[in-house]
Amino acid sequence: MKTLAKKDLKGVVKAWAEKYHVLAPSRMAKGDCIFDTFQEESFSLDYKKPPLFPKAVFLPHTEVVFEVKDNKLHEVISARNTILFGIRSCDMMGLLQSTSFMTRDRDDIFYSTKKERATIIVMACPGPQNETCFCTTTFSGPVAKKGFDLMFFDMGNDFIIETGSHRGKELLSSGPFTDMDNKLAGEKIKTFKEKAIRDIPVVDEVYEAMRRLKDGAADQKVWEHFGRKCIVCGGCAFVCPTCTCFNVYDQESAPGNGVRARAWDACLYGGFTREASGHNPRPNQASRLKRRHEHKLLYYNESDIQDSLCGCVGCGRCSDYCPVHIGTLEVAREIVKE
Ligand code: SF4
Ligand code: SF4
Incomplete structure (x- = not known):
């Protein structure tokens, strides 16, 4: 394995940025840390769990897929050689899930072209990034098991670097x-992992909620309770690393000219499942919330999700950002309470 002195990291990332588009943790003027194009002055290692990353790199919020100029169609596929530096292990697992979904039955070239040109560097978590992290429950952290090109372990004054690909x-x-x-590196990494696993609590209610959903024993009152609270903002889907639904629309700028674009959608919206006839198989917010949480805790593809466990990677963002507290943690706890 390799090591790198922490004092040399910025210079290394700067050198990569001369050849690649590097996205790295960056401190904004108001103090927030987000992933953004590398800039020496804003690069920061003092970051926790950025709200939108890395799904948004490969499946942008809004993306033109083709344009029409004078009645002639031109496909638009934008991709460049990119390095994603410092993503968390849960996001690595979320990315594997998203990639599986976007390439499983039919290759989504707009997604996969970007993904193929990306080099992914994970920063292993030394402990929980905040009180909603539950990656040890969903087997998606604190250390990524696969998918990364490099993984950094922060050992204080230096990093130990594990290589995952050519x-x-x-x-x-x-x-x-x-x-x-x-x-020696393996022993240090083992100690790092053991400490992180001890520090990130396992949430037993998530397992119990999974069991009840599987047995059809989750009380309908749970969905009605949350259905009354939900303000249908879609935020939980937008911050979720395993949500990949999008809508497609056409925009005409002049006769014979325009674009076809796609934009994130959310299963919490009434229009998401509404059919052309007007019939909606998920007719109210309770049924839509039930569907969303069953997708996270019940249905999964046995071959591609972390040890076949579930469709949630335990990042806790839905609990962090839902304005009325309907994250996976709150839902699991309510299912168990009922
Ligand atoms: S904790 Fe919430 S946001 Fe994170 S993966 Fe699970 S369902 Fe998605
Ligand atoms: S973030 Fe909360 S309020 Fe917004 S759609 Fe999701 S569950 Fe509803």
Whole structure:
């Protein structure tokens, strides 16, 4: 394995930014930390759980998929060589789920072209990033198991770097990296992981809620209770790393000219399942919330999600951002309480 002195990190990322579009944690003027195009002055390692990342890189909120100019159609596929530096392990697992969904039955070229040109560097979590993290419950953290090109472990004054792909190895082929004995590095990583796992609590209610949903034993009152509270903002879907639904629309700018675009959609919206006849198989907010949470805790594709467990990677963002507290944690706890 390799190591890198922390004092050298900024220089390394700066050198990568000369060849790649590097997205890295960046501190904004008002103090928030988000993932943004690398800039030396705003680059920061003092970040927790950025609200929208990395799904938005490959499936942007709004994206033109083709344009029509004078009645002639031109496909628009935009992608460039990108490095995503420092994503969290839960987001890595979320990205694997999103990629599986977007390529499983039919390759979504607008997504996969961007994904293929991305190098992904995970920053393993030394502990919970806030009180809603539950990646140890969903087996999606604190350390990524697969999918990454490089994974950094913060050891204080330096990083130990695990390589996950040939592309990752190439990135380490020049720069101030030093070799480290694999056995010693493995022992240090083991200690790091054990501490992180001890510090991130397992939420038993999530397992119990999964069991009740599987047995059809979740009380309908839970969905009615949350259905009355939900203000239908769609925020829970927009911040979720495993939500990938989008809507498609056409915009005409002049006769024979315009674009077809797609934009994020959310299953919490009434129009999401409304059919052309006007019939809606999910006719109220309670049924829509039930569907969303069953997708997170009940239905899953056995071959591609973290150890076949569930469709939620335990990032806790829905609990962080729902203005009326209808995150997965709150829903699981209510299912168990009822
Ligand atoms: S359902 Fe909530 S906790 Fe689970 S992955 Fe989505 S945003 Fe994160
Ligand atoms: S974030 Fe909360 S209020 Fe908004 S749609 Fe989701 S559950 Fe409803």
